[in-house]
Amino acid sequence: AEIGALQAEGLSDAEAKTYLRSVVSDFVREIQLMETFKGLQNIVSVEDYKVFENTKGIGWMIYIRMELLTPLNIYVRSRKMSETEIAKLGTDICTALELCARKKVIHRDIKPENIFVNQFGDFKLGDFGIARSLEHITTGLSRKGTYSYMAPEVVKGKVYDSGADLYSLGLVMYQYTNKNRLPFMNTEGQFDSHERMEAIHRRLSGEPLPAPCDVSPAMASVILRA
Numbered sequence: 001a002e003i004g005a006l007q008a009e010g011l012s013d014a015e016a017k018t019y020l021r022s023v024v025s026d027f028v029r030e031i032q033l034m035e036t037f038k039g040l041q042n043i044v045s046v047e048d049y050k051v052f053e054n055t056k057g058i059g060w061m062i063y064i065r066m067e068l069l070t071p072l073n074i075y076v077r078s079r080k081m082s083e084t085e086i087a088k089l090g091t092d093i094c095t096a097l098e099l100c101a102r103k104k105v106i107h108r109d110i111k112p113e114n115i116f117v118n119q120f121g122d123f124k125l126g127d128f129g130i131a132r133s134l135e136h137i138t139t140g141l142s143r144k145g146t147y148s149y150m151a152p153e154v155v156k157g158k159v160y161d162s163g164a165d166l167y168s169l170g171l172v173m174y175q176y177t178n179k180n181r182l183p184f185m186n187t188e189g190q191f192d193s194h195e196r197m198e199a200i201h202r203r204l205s206g207e208p209l210p211a212p213c214d215v216s217p218a219m220a221s222v223i224l225r226a
Contacts, residue, residue, distance in 0.1 A: 044126030110168035170226025
């Protein structure tokens with residue numbers, strides 16, 4: 001489908017191949033970044049990888065071998081996280097972010113799909129696909145990320161730092177202490193796309209967040225501070 005889209009834009013097979021090779025290079029850089037965190041606590045461990053070019057057409061296959069983990073959004077489907085687990089989630093991912101800070105890396109896409117749990121209940125940060133070094137961040141340079149968990153300064157194209165990751169982690173913790181709802185969303189019954197977008201707009205506009213409804217005041221205070 002990607003090749004067809006490129007050809008529809010007028011690219012020749014050779015030009016499409018050149019473009020896709022650059023995409024492969026981006027993926028490899030992500031994998032190599034994660035390899036530098038190998039064996040470190042609370043970050044998904046990549047063991048090795050291999051890239052194979054398709055000899056019968058345009059394309060590549062990228063194989064990645066990593067530890068077997070459960071995505072957080074799958075983990076919580078069959079369970080309600082206790083306040084103790086929420087605290088561990090926060091401290092585990094903060095440990096991962098401290099390690100990122102030492103390498104001057106901002107993850108920029110903290111969300112449940114990019115947080116994983118191992119068989120011992122430890123939480124780990126993965127998917128550094130849009131991570132970048134702090135020294136490359138400039139005003140308006142990049143607004144990548146997931147809107148529902150994105151910090152206001154990122155959305156508005158302002159200069160941002162590792163605080164954007166902490167903000168996104170706070171929203172993940174908020175969700176799991178607010179009946180699986182993000183700020184300003186109805187905690188009872190269903191919701192529609194309009195309600196979701198309105199809630200995001202209110203948050204990004206700077207409106208003070210209400211405390212999450214299903215957690216102690218002390219934990220709510222920590223989450224709101226994040």
